[in-house]
Amino acid sequence: MHHRLLLRRRGAMPLPSPPQPAPRTPGVAGGRLFASLPSPPPLQSRREVHVWYLCPDELNDHSQLDMYKELLSPSERKNALAMNGPRLQKDAMLSRALLRTTLSRYTDAKIDPRSFEFKKNKFGKPEILWQSDGSSMEWPLHFNISHTSSLIACGIAMDTLIGIDVEEKKRKTVKNILSLARRYFTPSEVDYLAKISDSDAQQKEFIKLWTLKEAYVKALGRGFSGAPFNRFSNQLETNNRIQISKAAKVCNDSDSGCDYLSENWRFALAGLNSSYYMAVCIEDNSRGSENGSVPLGLKVWKTIPFIEDTLVSGTDAVKLIT
Amino acid sequence: MAAIAGSVVSFARPVKAVNVSPVPFAGLRKDNVAFRLHPVSQKFAVLCAAKKETVDKVCDIVRKQLVLPEGTEVSGASKFTDLGADSLDTVEIVMGLEEAFKITVEESSAQSIGTVEDAAELIDKLVEAK
DSSP states (O other): OOTHHHHHTSSSSOOOOOSSOOOSOOSOOTHHHHHTSOOOOOOOSTTEEEEEEEOGGGOOOHHHHHHHHTTSOHHHHHHHHTSSSHHHHHHHHHHHHHHHHHHHHTTTTOSOGGGOEEEEOTTSOEEEEOOTTSSSOOOOEEEEEEEOSSOEEEEEEESSOEEEEEEETTOOOSSOHHHHHHHHSOHHHHHHHHTOOSHHHHHHHHHHHHHHHHHHHHHHTSOGGGSOGGGEEEEEOTTSOEEEEEOTTTOOTTOGGGTTOOSOEEEEEEEETTTEEEEEEEEOOOOSTTTTTSOOEEEEEEEETTTEEEEOTTSTTEEEOO | OOOOTTOOOOOSSOOEEOSOOSSOOTTOOGGGOSSOOOOOSSOEESSOSSOHHHHHHHHHHHHHHHTOOTTOOOOTTOBTTTTTOOHHHHHHHHHHHHHHHTOOOOHHHHHTOOBHHHHHHHHHHHHHTO
16 A cells, blocks of 8 residues: 555645656645554554554655654654764664654544653653643553664554564574573573574574564563563464463472563564564463464554555565464 | 862772762761762762773673774763664673673673673672672
């Protein structure tokens, strides 16, 4: 779905054709700009996750970047500038712009991207801060952001905790894969990886496991130590389900650190654009016989906010692994 | 680091003073202190809490892990996230530190490391405790 058409329909007069392909600058500014974030199909249920991503390397138009910068709060702008170097600063800025524009889409265009305020839970996980004076509506939106150097993704879920992690498939670790796994993963996961003789394949499986575990920890929102990686196993089962289970002999019931490692979590793992693995994790409190058999619904859009949105799930760009 | 006019303040162990109340520290002679210590919201180190060699070694490991361009400034105050370290970088850095200093860093301690200085302080503490 290309929403660029929405911009062209405005105004009765056709635009004069430019001498060369027009740069992707918006023809509108300020408040009208905000209105050009089309509402996506709504999140159907708590089991549905929407992911919006952008590629910083493709966004180099200065007026576009200035427009995104304008959406940030003063403290967000300050934090972005504190990053080391122009590239990291741009990524930090785009990350906030992506978050704000994405959230705005899910409020029936009622909340301007600039209006959102955020707070951190006691472990540092960011959340939306809704005004408690009753002046604005609230939406039960949960979000999580993940960065790689070439892609920033924002996952959205309704009424449920969400974590997302994206990683380049070919990301090379400085440390040896098995030593990393031995230090941080569970014994069963180490065994799984150790059995893979081809080093490229092993590295890919490591990255898959890493993104799954990261997505879970981020959904939980208790920080890395709230759910140490070696206390839970993510098993990529042959029937394409991901099971999360407590590592045997590591948790005893009296260990309060394991209280949160419950098994009410649903995962999706997908290949994205053939270059990335993306893992999404949501809490799923629905119990019953169908627990685990209904897959998490995943929709993915690539976005250039205010300019173009492209639904990529359902195409080759998104290949579900589970 | 705050400059304390006209005197050197020494403590039994390095400490970092945060939100100091206007009460002189034990061991401090009143006439040595040129000013009253008022509660302030910013942190200041009365003495460097981490050893310089530790900070330097941490900077070195961080540079190697993050493949930072030549001339990138990395110092005690550098925040890992500001340098572009993501979670996988961070665990690799922690592992690198464990190997270099022959220590084990618990996840709960690792979580509170925000800057190079934080890491260096933790390392010094763990090394001393060995």
